[in-house]
Amino acid sequence: MLFLMAAVLGAPSAKAQVVLDTMDVPFGTFESWDSYPADSLSLMGGMISLPVNYDYELPTGWNVPLYNFNDNLNYSGLVIPVNLSLPVAVVYPDTMLAPEGNRGVVARTFRFQDVVTPTAYAMAADLLDSTLTSMVLPSVLLTGQINLDSIIPLIEQIVGVSEDLSWMLRMVDSVDLNNYLSGGFALNGFRPGKLIGKFIYRDPGEGDEDDCAAVIMIGTRYDTLQHRRVLVGAGVKRLYELYDSVNYEPFEFDYTSLSSYYPESYGYFEADSMVVMVISSVADKGFQYGSRLYLDQLQLVSQPNPCGRVTDLHVEEQIPMYLHLAWSNSATPDSWELEYGTRGFVRGTGTTMTLTDSNAYFYSLTPNTQYDFFVHGLCGDTAETEWVYLSVLTDSIPTHQGIGVVEAERVKVFPNPAMGRCVVDLGGVKASQLRLYTVEGRVVLEQAINDEEQLELTLPGTGIFIVEVKTEGGNVYKRLIGK
Numbered sequence: 001m002l003f004l005m006a007a008v009l010g011a012p013s014a015k016a017q018v019v020l021d022t023m024d025v026p027f028g029t030f031e032s033w034d035s036y037p038a039d040s041l042s043l044m045g046g047m048i049s050l051p052v053n054y055d056y057e058l059p060t061g062w063n064v065p066l067y068n069f070n071d072n073l074n075y076s077g078l079v080i081p082v083n084l085s086l087p088v089a090v091v092y093p094d095t096m097l098a099p100e101g102n103r104g105v106v107a108r109t110f111r112f113q114d115v116v117t118p119t120a121y122a123m124a125a126d127l128l129d130s131t132l133t134s135m136v137l138p139s140v141l142l143t144g145q146i147n148l149d150s151i152i153p154l155i156e157q158i159v160g161v162s163e164d165l166s167w168m169l170r171m172v173d174s175v176d177l178n179n180y181l182s183g184g185f186a187l188n189g190f191r192p193g194k195l196i197g198k199f200i201y202r203d204p205g206e207g208d209e210d211d212c213a214a215v216i217m218i219g220t221r222y223d224t225l226q227h228r229r230v231l232v233g234a235g236v237k238r239l240y241e242l243y244d245s246v247n248y249e250p251f252e253f254d255y256t257s258l259s260s261y262y263p264e265s266y267g268y269f270e271a272d273s274m275v276v277m278v279i280s281s282v283a284d285k286g287f288q289y290g291s292r293l294y295l296d297q298l299q300l301v302s303q304p305n306p307c308g309r310v311t312d313l314h315v316e317e318q319i320p321m322y323l324h325l326a327w328s329n330s331a332t333p334d335s336w337e338l339e340y341g342t343r344g345f346v347r348g349t350g351t352t353m354t355l356t357d358s359n360a361y362f363y364s365l366t367p368n369t370q371y372d373f374f375v376h377g378l379c380g381d382t383a384e385t386e387w388v389y390l391s392v393l394t395d396s397i398p399t400h401q402g403i404g405v406v407e408a409e410r411v412k413v414f415p416n417p418a419m420g421r422c423v424v425d426l427g428g429v430k431a432s433q434l435r436l437y438t439v440e441g442r443v444v445l446e447q448a449i450n451d452e453e454q455l456e457l458t459l460p461g462t463g464i465f466i467v468e469v470k471t472e473g474g475n476v477y478k479r480l481i482g483k
Helices: 118-127 130-134 148-161 167-174 405-410
Strands: 003-005 022-024 033-036 040-043 048-051 056-059 066-075 078-087 090-094 104-108 140-142 192-202 213-223 228-239 249-254 273-279 292-302 310-319 322-329 335-342 351-355 359-363 370-379 388-393 412-414 421-425 431-438 443-448 454-458 463-471 474-482
Touching: 048 118, 056 090, 104 140, 104 273, 192 213, 192 228, 213 292, 228 249, 273 292, 310 370, 310 388, 322 335, 322 370, 322 388, 351 359, 443 454
Parallel strands: none
Antiparallel strands: 003 359, 022 292, 033 056, 040 048, 066 078, 090 104, 104 292, 140 273, 192 249, 192 292, 213 228, 213 273, 310 322, 322 359, 335 351, 335 370, 370 388, 412 421, 421 454, 431 443, 431 463, 463 474
16 A cells, blocks of 8 residues: 655745746757768778768757668669668758857758769769759758658648648648657646747748748647657747848747647647757748758747746655655645656546645655656646656665565564664664654664664654664665654
8 A cells, every 4th residue: 555645844825926937948049069970872892982961960959850761772783782861951050140159050941962972962863853853842950850751741731821720630630640750858847838039031032921931839748548649739930031130030939739729629738748840941832942041049938827837846865665756836836736656547547645845755655666746736726837747666675775585684673663762673784874764754863883783762753764774785674653
């Protein structure tokens, strides 16, 4: 049986205020970049190495689509084994105009010949359809991974409906999101309201507004029943040219939940992950070759919420059979609700507890077991934070930490239950330290062990305590009841 005990240190007295929170899109300042070497083909039994593309850079934490090819090509009578992951994008740092820091990012439309070496292009031009080699393609940069075959259909959805979000419904009804996208960054209870940033858009044409770039945010959650990611919200912003400005201009756009767009068909679910996607061109009359989107300073702004959001849910202390969770909150909720269960349980079916302090203490959890914990803040009957999730593997029992069963059994605590005082008999086990914990995890007694065979303890009060004895082979834990 599981027991949960919560320490109540006093309810907050401050009145909850409406909080607008911000979250930096991970690496959305584009200051950090990673270098990648070119892919090469091995010819003549490895005697010749033919570079296929060029060395390139990408902002840390961001990805571009990759064309993966693993097959044999027949070229001029030669059978060439090809194994490569060709980056299909032209992305580079902006070091001249960046509004803050040292770098922004530039995504440019391109042709096939821009991303492969001349020799590789000459070989490919003989093997591929000329329409493909001459086609203008948009660069796509995202905080996740996208299936290469999904890019053009996705862009067509966005172009066809402008900033209307009805494409979300078509995606939900006709496409498994997991075949489109993967990855993204965790929101950790953050409820997105807007995405803001700064941009310049330039195209080599005559300023035709049919040509523009786009930024998309896609909110997903993991459906524990279907065991896959599902779409729960999105936002789109089409960014038009800023030829007359040499400086970055601010932009913003809203995140919209699927349920608010289609309230009769979908219930509300908060997103637990977000994919931000940058597309260098979404023209509906053909992409403009060489158009460039400059971006910097991407941030998410939260929806107004008097409860703010739960942050930094973490394990404060952990020993076998005991766990102390703690967290913070960007506002001051009246209370928090916590729900937990073994790994994979469906929220609503677990064990719940209402807490008036941002700590929770668990005693007698099953050792070596994965538990899922969910926490959210409550502000009266009208507002709440999003749920925040943490999965924890409990410590193994002492015999799994190097203590033999016989050796651990030699340590005795008596009488148990004890009235004010008890004795710890080491039974000949070599030990160096003793600690006495309350069930909340606070150390109330600590003393060194020299050559003693027995130690007499004075209990600080009544309740359940944990006796920890540090031995040469590991730690021994004993449960003690004070009456």
